[in-house]
Amino acid sequence: MFRIVHKRQLSDAVFEMGVEAPRIAEKARAGQFLMLRIAEGGERIPLTFSDWSAQDGWVRFIFMRVGKTTHELAHLEVGDSLLDVVGPLGVPTHVDGLGRVAVIGGGVGAAVAYPVARAMAAAGSEVTVILGARNADLLILEDEFRALDGVDVVVATDDGSAGEKALVTAPLGRMAGEGTIDNAMAIGPAIMMKFCAQTAREHGVPCVVSLNPIMVDGTGMCGACRVTVDGETKFGCVDGPDFDGWKVDFEELMSRQRIYVDDERLADAEYSRECSCHL
Amino acid sequence: MSSVDSTGAEKPRHKASRAPRTPMSERPAKERARDFGEVGMGYTQEEAIAEANRCLQCRNATCIEGCPVNIDIKSFIGHIIDGEWSQGVAVLKERNALPAVCGRVCPQEEQCEIACVLSKKGEPVAIGRLERYLGDYDLACEIDHRCVPEVADPSGRRCAVVGSGPAGLACAGELARLGHAVTIFESLHAPGGVLTYGIPEFRLPMQIVETEIEMLTQMGVEIITDTVVGATVTLEELRTTEGFDAVFIGNGAGLPVFMGIPGENLNGVYSANEFLTRVNLMGAYDFPKADTPVWRGRKVAVVGGGNVAMDAARTALRLGAEEVFLAYRRTQDEMPARREEVHHAQQEGVEFKMLCSPVEIVGSDGFVTGFTATRMELGEPDASGRRAPVCVMDSEFTIECDTVIMAVGTRANPLLSNAAPDLELTSRGYIVADETGATNLEGIYAGGDIVTGAATVILAMGAGKRAAQAMDGWLKDLS
Ligand SMILES: Cc1cc2nc3c(=O)[nH]c(=O)nc-3n(C[C@H](O)[C@H](O)[C@H](O)COP(=O)(O)OP(=O)(O)OC[C@H]3O[C@@H](n4cnc5c(N)ncnc54)[C@H](O)[C@@H]3O)c2cc1C
Ligand code: FES
Numbered sequence: 164m165f166r167i168v169h170k171r172q173l174s175d176a177v178f179e180m181g182v183e184a185p186r187i188a189e190k191a192r193a194g195q196f197l198m199l200r201i202a203e204g205g206e207r208i209p210l211t212f213s214d215w216s217a218q219d220g221w222v223r224f225i226f227m228r229v230g231k232t233t234h235e236l237a238h239l240e241v242g243d244s245l246l247d248v249v250g251p252l253g254v255p256t257h258v259d260g261l262g263r264v265a266v267i268g269g270g271v272g273a274a275v276a277y278p279v280a281r282a283m284a285a286a287g288s289e290v291t292v293i294l295g296a297r298n299a300d301l302l303i304l305e306d307e308f309r310a311l312d313g314v315d316v317v318v319a320t321d322d323g324s325a326g327e328k329a330l331v332t333a334p335l336g337r338m339a340g341e342g343t344i345d346n347a348m349a350i351g352p353a354i355m356m357k358f359c360a361q362t363a364r365e366h367g368v369p370c371v372v373s374l375n376p377i378m379v380d381g382t383g384m385c386g387a388c389r390v391t392v393d394g395e396t397k398f399g400c401v402d403g404p405d406f407d408g409w410k411v412d413f414e415e416l417m418s419r420q421r422i423y424v425d426d427e428r429l430a431d432a433e434y435s436r437e438c439s440c441h442l
Numbered sequence: 443m444s445s446v447d448s449t450g451a452e453k454p455r456h457k458a459s460r461a462p463r464t465p466m467s468e469r470p471a472k473e474r475a476r477d478f479g480e481v482g483m484g485y486t487q488e489e490a491i492a493e494a495n496r497c498l499q500c501r502n503a504t505c506i507e508g509c510p511v512n513i514d515i516k517s518f519i520g521h522i523i524d525g526e527w528s529q530g531v532a533v534l535k536e537r538n539a540l541p542a543v544c545g546r547v548c549p550q551e552e553q554c555e556i557a558c559v560l561s562k563k564g565e566p567v568a569i570g571r572l573e574r575y576l577g578d579y580d581l582a583c584e585i586d587h588r589c590v591p592e593v594a595d596p597s598g599r600r601c602a603v604v605g606s607g608p609a610g611l612a613c614a615g616e617l618a619r620l621g622h623a624v625t626i627f628e629s630l631h632a633p634g635g636v637l638t639y640g641i642p643e644f645r646l647p648m649q650i651v652e653t654e655i656e657m658l659t660q661m662g663v664e665i666i667t668d669t670v671v672g673a674t675v676t677l678e679e680l681r682t683t684e685g686f687d688a689v690f691i692g693n694g695a696g697l698p699v700f701m702g703i704p705g706e707n708l709n710g711v712y713s714a715n716e717f718l719t720r721v722n723l724m725g726a727y728d729f730p731k732a733d734t735p736v737w738r739g740r741k742v743a744v745v746g747g748g749n750v751a752m753d754a755a756r757t758a759l760r761l762g763a764e765e766v767f768l769a770y771r772r773t774q775d776e777m778p779a780r781r782e783e784v785h786h787a788q789q790e791g792v793e794f795k796m797l798c799s800p801v802e803i804v805g806s807d808g809f810v811t812g813f814t815a816t817r818m819e820l821g822e823p824d825a826s827g828r829r830a831p832v833c834v835m836d837s838e839f840t841i842e843c844d845t846v847i848m849a850v851g852t853r854a855n856p857l858l859s860n861a862a863p864d865l866e867l868t869s870r871g872y873i874v875a876d877e878t879g880a881t882n883l884e885g886i887y888a889g890g891d892i893v894t895g896a897a898t899v900i901l902a903m904g905a906g907k908r909a910a911q912a913m914d915g916w917l918k919d920l921s
Contacts, residue, residue: 200631204728204732206734207734245596247668248668250674299455377723380718382629382673383697383856383857386698386713396707401857419707423735430735
């Protein structure tokens with residue numbers, strides 16, 4: 164059992180949670196993830212670390228309440244426990260020697276971008292974080308990013324309620340066009356990563372993306388997380404989650420993310436019937 | 443068979459019955475193919491005694507040689523003849539910690555039973571079913587009446603076991619018996635390895651695996667799940683910061699292999715591992731009660747011809763598929779699956795398309811709609827001694843289906859070894875170990891599928907047990 168030691172609501176549907184997991188906290192690196200299962204009969208879902216403390220023995224992650232599992236998760240409070248937490252999984256993000264780098268965090272992707280930007284800055288890179296969201300209410304962690312040493316923050320929202328009224332690709336394209344960045348890393352919805360990679364590529368800027376395929380075990384045992392990179396099949400959980408954004412087959416990724424939409428709808432409907440909370 | 447009973451009176455000499463092999467009742471194919479209940483019902487006491495009585499109790503019992511872990515078959519059958527169930531169980535457990543499991547899944551027909559003198563006449567003693575009978579007898583006992591092997595005095599040594607499949611479980615059981623403190627580290631949330639996530643309920647009920655594992659905890663073995671050695675903790679740390687004196691690695695060969703043909707990443711294409719894991723480990727057959735879904739195809743193709751392929755095909759049927767067929771590139775004679783499984787699959791309605799090898803999976807809107815295959819024919823024998831399949835020119839044809847399950851093999855998982863650069867591996871990533879299980883690293887042993895490549899439950903268990911004995915010797919030399 165893994166005790167919940169921290170919970171914070173970041174926006175209407177986004178939560179940060181911390182659990183006691185000393186062995187995992189000892190090993191966690193930026194860009195890696197954990198798999199959790201709330202209770203018997205639950206599914207295993209991957210969540211990327213947003214923060215950790217080896218000293219105090221906890222790891223944190225940020226999630227959006229979207230389906231049954233994340234709804235249940237959002238209902239848990241400090242003092243409750245998760246049945247299973249395993250990690251750290253995946254290859255850590257490469258953070259060294261990136262020079263001037265733009266880190267794009269879209270939606271909950273900002274949660275993953277946070278430790279990545281922090282680690283890159285600590286490794287001596289000049290980091291500009293581009294935070295994107297549909298509107299100001301959905302923007303998360305802006306203050307935390309601004310508090311990081313050696314990190315600039317640019318905000319873009321679809322409706323202009325915070326920062327500039329634009330998609331994240333606008334500031335990214337500008338920076339790439341002006342030649343003020345050497346590298347980019349995009350973390351967010353697949354469609355956003357696709358366009359970030361495309362924009363960066365147009366300007367010859369390498370762009371790493373952190374993929375979020377469906378997973379079951381997260382340890383290389385099933386292949387649910389298959390993605391095509393440069394024409395080759397890779398396992399997202401063990402070969403990734405970071406890949407060269409120029410080479411990722413995003414159409415396939417998006418298609419594979421939709422395999423279970425009907426099932427998910429069914430599970431959500433069952434769940435909302437069982438519990439008074441609305442979906 | 444002992445000829446003197448507890449009263450000291452001479453027993454009459456065993457006279458073997460000449461009855462034909464006692465059949466084991468099975469649920470009718472039509473009925474069982476739609477649920478996950480067990481197929482074979484096991485012997486009743488009368489059936490077990492009748493079958494045991496067929497045993498000739500040969501002076502030179504060749505069956506024992508046929509068993510990879512040399513169970514004293516003659517002796518346990520002797521105990522059945524005499525109605526001495528607990529003694530029979532004890533004999534089994536001297537060599538095999540999981541008789542109820544092995545009685546169900548071992549390929550007896552090519553091990554002990556083929557070595558039975560009666561097999562020359564085509565009807566060997568049903569050793570596997572008798573083993574199962576005693577295994578089940580033991581499981582049905584209250585926990586404190588079960589046969590728990592005696593544990594030696596504590597040695598003061600601590601051993602770590604990586605992986606809780608048959609190899610790890612057998613190793614842990616033997617180490618505990620020898621008096622060592624044992625901790626198993628398992629990466630998944632449940633112990634059992636392939637027994638839990640791979641072999642389906644209708645062949646090996648989960649309850650049996652759980653109860654067998656309970657016996658190990660009864661013996662003092664600690665099982666820590668959710669721990670990936672190589673990620674959560676490294677092999678080296680097990681020896682250093684975690685303070686274990688010796689380590690056994692039994693992490694299996696769990697990485698699925700795909701064919702590398704176009705269309706393999708379409709929705710509806712599964713590795714057998716994913717398909718079976720979703721259903722067995724995650725309980726997807728019970729969706730939406732359990733949270734993990736599985737794509738339920740109407741027309742399901744399974745590629746392969748081993749036990750894994752049979753399990754996937756029969757599982758697909760039970761999930762409600764209208765049609766399930768197997769595509770295999772050789773013929774039924776070359777299929778590596780156990781004959782019994784092939785037979786059961788056919789009875790249940792799995793169709794076999796032989797000499798058929800997919801070359802491309804096709805789809806629309808991201809979902810599978812079928813595949814193109816070529817006809818094969820058998821050529822010269824290859825390295826495995828089986829006749830190698832070769833493509834027939836211009837023989838391509840298309841088959842419609844909405845699900846394709848790839849059961850074409852597995853590889854070594856590199857998570858552990860990537861984080862242990864000094865551990866010697868073969869060119870294909872398997873761990874190099876000698877016959878005692880010793881690796882090139884002092885105090886580190888390995889066995890099971892991670893050494894041999896995908897093999898069998900009993901071979902993995904044998905390797906685990908042998909390694910435990912070698913570890914015991916090594917630990918004694920330490921002090
Ligand atoms: C579907 C299927 C059906 C089969 N049917 C039969 C049959 O009928 N008869 C038969 O004899 N054999 C059968 N086999 C083969 C048999 O199951 C295997 O040979 C046997 O389980 C191998 O045992 P093992 O202990 O080496 O590995 P596994 O059973 O694979 O166990 C390895 C364990 O280690 C864990 N692990 C892996 N990496 C790590 C890590 N880094 N840290 C911690 N833990 C880790 C895994 O999660 C797993 O629990 C079948 C196999 C499959 C897949
Ligand atoms: S999630 Fe199973 S292999 Fe990646």
